[in-house]
Amino acid sequence: MKTCSFQLSAYEIIVFLSCLLVKPDIIHGRHCRSSIDALSPTAVKIEPIETSRLSFDSLSAELLDGATLSFEFKTTSESGLLFYTTRRNDLYDVVSVVLINGYLQYKIRCKTSYADLIVPGVLVNDGEWHTLVFARKHNKAFIKLDNKMHFHQYYVTCGGFTSVGFGGISPDHDGGSTSIDELKVQPAHFSGCIRNVNISTGIDAPPHYVTVSDCH
Ligand SMILES: *[C@@H]1O[C@H](CO)[C@@H](O)[C@H](O)[C@H]1NC(C)=O
Numbered sequence: 001m002k003t004c005s006f007q008l009s010a011y012e013i014i015v016f017l018s019c020l021l022v023k024p025d026i027i028h029g030r031h032c033r034s035s036i037d038a039l040s041p042t043a044v045k046i047e048p049i050e051t052s053r054l055s056f057d058s059l060s061a062e063l064l065d066g067a068t069l070s071f072e073f074k075t076t077s078e079s080g081l082l083f084y085t086t087r088r089n090d091l092y093d094v095v096s097v098v099l100i101n102g103y104l105q106y107k108i109r110c111k112t113s114y115a116d117l118i119v120p121g122v123l124v125n126d127g128e129w130h131t132l133v134f135a136r137k138h139n140k141a142f143i144k145l146d147n148k149m150h151f152h153q154y155y156v157t158c159g160g161f162t163s164v165g166f167g168g169i170s171p172d173h174d175g176g177s178t179s180i181d182e183l184k185v186q187p188a189h190f191s192g193c194i195r196n197v198n199i200s201t202g203i204d205a206p207p208h209y210v211t212v213s214d215c216h
Pocket of ligand 1: 068072198199200
């Protein structure tokens with residue numbers, strides 16, 4: 001059985017209960033009753049609620065040289081945090097991809113490398129599935145969107161990442177660094193579906209789901 005933890009405000013409980021009426025297989029209580037699994041082709045829906053998110057809080061090894069993260073996403077959101085990866089005890093080091101006006105922005109915050117790079121020409125908030133790959137090699141890294149390489153081998157000098165989050169910031173990281181604060185500049189919370197998450201380091205703990213539902 002998968003376990004999930006919830007910390008819900010009264011407002012979220014109301015939203016959650018109304019979801020239950022229309023989506024009876026949504027996760028509820030303290031346990032997942034549904035088949036939600038972000039590592040599988042069964043997609044997880046991140047809701048347009050501030051706390052809604054999915055995270056991998058403990059990777060089996062640091063996401064460093066040679067490591068790859070890939071996943072598929074589908075959204076109609078104009079903006080929001082798609083994913084970020086950071087280091088335990090060193091929250092300055094962050095690599096993220098955010099949505100801005102329907103375009104992806106690749107943000108690198110390492111002590112000796114810094115960039116904000118918009119992926120040009122592809123509006124990704126078209127409600128279709130897209131594949132994103134982030135891979136590190138030596139002091140560099142690349143992102144691939146739908147199999148097309150962008151910003152070939154850009155400098156990413158951060159130490160090894162220890163967690164990966166989708167849709168929102170973990171309360172453990174909130175306020176922890178200027179790099180984390182910058183993930184919040186988006187006017188809206190990401191809303192959309194995530195599936196087939198593949199982290200080459202492996203994971204030590206099951207995915208952590210907060211206020212998510214099945215994606216239909
Ligand atoms: C996960 O990604 C690796 C490459 O990083 C690939 O070799 C492997 O086949 C992928 N696994 C799945 C289940 O897609």
